Amino acid sequence: MSTSAFINVEVVYALPQRHQLVRIQVPAGSTVREAIDASGILARFPEIDLDKANKVGVFGKLTRLDTVLRERDRVEIYRPLIADPKEVRKKRAEEGKALKKGGGAAA
Template structure:
């Protein structure tokens, strides 16, 4: 089965496509990815849904390595809206 492991930063990302045997877990994919995992990883997700490292994988899954939020999303939207109103 083919899965993808994705590590993203604000303006760049690194993705690794893996061919794993049936019954592989998130932990197996992370070990085989070859990515140097930074200390800031706080959780994992498959297609945007949070999971743990024991989660079984399916063909086509995309494992996302999640970092802590820099700002509350609601606050960020308010800042962008205020910035748009301030422009002429």
């Protein structure tokens, strides 16, 4: 039984208007951080701060930078939240109630 010395992974970073997906081969046993470093994505997006602001995941599940990757894993770099989703939903719901109460003149 032979084992491959390299595995294929993807590293993804998305912005509101575009995304960057990089397919790379890394040595078997590589970590999430090593794959991100090898992808070159940090040079293209200097705003990424893996130690403080940005969280990472594999296939939509939060993970740590020292997680060992498997063949065909997709590493995702998440942008920091700028608003609390619960507060945004609450505000929208209250605005919706206000609109329903008004009625206003029909156009």
